[in-house]
Amino acid sequence: xxxxxxLRPTELFPLPSGLxxxxxxxxxLTFFRADLTVRPLDEWQLKSAxxxxxxxxxxxxxxxxxSDLSVSRLPDLQKRRREEPVASGVLxxxxxxxxxxxxxxxxxxxxxxxQEEEKYFEWRNTLVQKLEGIELNLEGVKxxxxxxxxxxxxxxxMKKSWEDFYSSELLNSRNPVRKIAKRxxxxxxxxxxxxxxxxxxxxxxxxxxxxxxxxxxxxKIGNLKIANDDEIEAKGDGASKELISGLNCKxxxxxENYDDFxxxxxxxxxxxxxxxxx
Numbered sequence: 001x002x003x004x005x006x007l008r009p010t011e012l013f014p015l016p017s018g019l020x021x022x023x024x025x026x027x028x029l030t031f032f033r034a035d036l037t038v039r040p041l042d043e044w045q046l047k048s049a050x051x052x053x054x055x056x057x058x059x060x061x062x063x064x065x066x067s068d069l070s071v072s073r074l075p076d077l078q079k080r081r082r083e084e085p086v087a088s089g090v091l092x093x094x095x096x097x098x099x100x101x102x103x104x105x106x107x108x109x110x111x112x113x114x115q116e117e118e119k120y121f122e123w124r125n126t127l128v129q130k131l132e133g134i135e136l137n138l139e140g141v142k143x144x145x146x147x148x149x150x151x152x153x154x155x156x157x158m159k160k161s162w163e164d165f166y167s168s169e170l171l172n173s174r175n176p177v178r179k180i181a182k183r184x185x186x187x188x189x190x191x192x193x194x195x196x197x198x199x200x201x202x203x204x205x206x207x208x209x210x211x212x213x214x215x216x217x218x219x220k221i222g223n224l225k226i227a228n229d230d231e232i233e234a235k236g237d238g239a240s241k242e243l244i245s246g247l248n249c250k251x252x253x254x255x256e257n258y259d260d261f262x263x264x265x266x267x268x269x270x271x272x273x274x275x276x277x278x
Contacts, residue, residue, distance in 0.1 A: 002219040002260050004267040008113050009120040010096040013267055016213050019196060021271040023096050025124060026153050027131070029071070029089035033082060034135050034142035040077075041086055046143060047071040049136045050089075059130065063095040086143070092272075099123060121156075124149070155269035159262075185222070185261045186254040187268065190229050194249040196275050197226070206249045215253045218267060219260025225252040 007013055013021040031046065051069055054061045071089040080086065099120055101111050111119075131147045151158060166182050197206035197214065206226045215221060229250040255261040 002263050004218050004263040005259075006113065007263075007267050008100075008116050009270065010099050010116070013217075013271065015217050017196070017200075017210060018276040019214060020274055020276065021267055022094070022274045023271050025093040025096070025127075025270065026150055027091045027093075027128070028148045028150055029091060030085045030146045030148070031071075031087040031089070032085050032144045032146070034144040036082075037141050039141050041073050041143075042138065043071050043073055043087065045138045046087060046136065047089075049138055050145070053134065053136065054091075059127070061093060061095075062098060064093065068092040068094060093127075096120075153270050155266050158265070158269065183258045183261075185256075185258060186252060187261065187265060189251045189253070189268075189273075191248050192229075192251070192273060193275075194228075194247060196273075197249065197251070206251075211251060215251070215264075218253075218255075218264035220256040221253060222256040223252075223254040226250070 004013065010023050012023060015021065029050075047066075047069060050071070051064070051066065053059070054064055054069075069089065069091050071087055073087050074080070074085060077086055099116075101116070128147050128149065131145065134145050136143045136145065151161075162184050166184075169182065194206045195204045197211040198204050199207045199210055208224065208226060211226055212221060212224050215224065227250050229248040253264070255264060
């Protein structure tokens with residue numbers, strides 16, 4: 001059994017080379033006009049109004065810095081129909097300590113990992129429900145917001161999707177030889193700085209040995225591949241920029257068994273890969 005299998009939803013998972021998987025909630029935001037006005041959208045006003053809503057009761061999200069909320073206007077607003085979105089955003093809630101059992105609380109200290117998971121999912125779903133469809137009034141101009149959990153951060157939904165896919169593939173196969181249940185075993189990690197997987201003071205290029213050591217903390221690895229991740233990155237304003245070759249990498253991690261893949265995927269969902277720069 002890997003260490004990742006016992007990980008609790010609000011628990012930080014340390015990795016070799018000064019890396020860690022830090023728990024956080026990520027929400028994708030979409031903004032629509034909620035009235036007939038055609039006044040230009042002020043991103044700063046929209047962000048400020050939403051931050052105030054998030055920090056004030058009844059939500060009162062703890063320790064929410066400005067940098068954890070981004071809002072960007074969508075391109076060609078004058079060409080968009082009224083029912084189309086005018087802006088998008090991303091909200092990160094990184095301080096989840098209030099969801100952890102408190103010392104001295106006998107009942108909380110006896111909470112199992114499964115019970116903590118249910119508490120986390122209940123809080124997450126409640127937050128999404130409270131944010132879904134809210135209207136923000138910016139000096140008389142109203143905007144309606146919708147909220148979505150990224151599919152890559154929703155482990156339960158993702159697991160169901162791959163189970164349904166392989167079940168369907170098995171049922172649709174006409175070849176009796178192929179009537180063998182398949183399950184996924186490979187995770188692809190993209191857009192991470194190459195230097196995080198490099199040998200310190202030796203090279204800035206990712207090292208197979210270092211990368212293998214890092215991901216082995218999540219389970220037994222059968223195969224591993226590293227490549228530059230130099231694809232064009234789309235920006236929120238509709239423009240695009242070329243990533244400088246070699247700065248970021250893409251890692252394919254194939255685990256030896258399904259259980260390790262499952263636990264690794266669960267550990268990665270809802271967490272950010274971070275580097276200790278201290």
